[in-house]
Amino acid sequence: MINFTSHLVPPDQVRMVFPLVREAVPGLDLKTWVAFAQKIAHPKRAAESGILAVTRAGRSQPCGVFLYRREPQLPEGSVLVAEHFVAIDVVDPQPVVEALVAELDALAKRLGCAAIRVVVPGDASLLRSGLQAAGHRPRGLALWKPVSEETPRPEGNPASRAAGR
Numbered sequence: 001m002i003n004f005t006s007h008l009v010p011p012d013q014v015r016m017v018f019p020l021v022r023e024a025v026p027g028l029d030l031k032t033w034v035a036f037a038q039k040i041a042h043p044k045r046a047a048e049s050g051i052l053a054v055t056r057a058g059r060s061q062p063c064g065v066f067l068y069r070r071e072p073q074l075p076e077g078s079v080l081v082a083e084h085f086v087a088i089d090v091v092d093p094q095p096v097v098e099a100l101v102a103e104l105d106a107l108a109k110r111l112g113c114a115a116i117r118v119v120v121p122g123d124a125s126l127l128r129s130g131l132q133a134a135g136h137r138p139r140g141l142a143l144w145k146p147v148s149e150e151t152p153r154p155e156g157n158p159a160s161r162a163a164g165r
Contacts (some may be wrong), residue, residue: 003057004099008050009065011038017053020065024084040067047111054099056089063089064096066118068107076114080107083119085127097130105134 009017014037015030021037022028040049049069053062066085073079082104087096108116118136120127 002095002099004054004064004095005057006052006054006099006103008043008046009037009041009053009062010043011041014038014041014051017051017062017065020053020062020086020088021067021084023086023088040069052100052103052107054096054103056096063087063093064100066100066104068104070111070113073115073117078111078113080104080111080113080116081119082116085118085120087127087130094130097127098134101130101134 014034017037018028018030018033021033037051041051047070049067051065051067054064055062064087066082068080068082070078070080085100087093087100089096104116104118116136117139118131119142120131
């Protein structure tokens with residue numbers, strides 16, 4: 001079995017996981033990442049949010065990462081939400097996925113969460129199958145729509161009438 005170490009990424013080391021996060025968020029620039037990551041990775045906020053990385057034993061660069069936050073959820077109570085879940089390995093990423101999933105479960109227990117919600121980027125079939133093998137199941141459907149001024153509003157929308165449009 002391959003050994004991994006895991007750690008919460010402190011604010012002064014967020015640059016180290018930037019290449020991994022950029023895999024989940026193409027086009028992300030370093031300046032935006034550092035500003036965002038330093039806020040969520042603050043050690044005083046570790047019970048509410050953070051960045052968890054896994055590294056193969058004997059290596060210095062992380063090969064897996066996820067960002068997390070704890071949030072209230074009905075009816076469960078506290079739920080651990082993991083996003084930008086990335087596992088990379090040239091030879092075999094499956095053990096990286098397994099290490100991340102194990103850390104995800106352990107983190108949820110440490111934080112007193114009743115459930116875990118993982119947002120898997122795009123068509124990440126390896127991540128999805130690794131999570132499903134660990135007992136994660138689809139629940140509902142998440143839809144995404146960017147909000148911009150160019151987004152047309154339907155004529156019957158009460159918000160459109162209230163705004164005088």
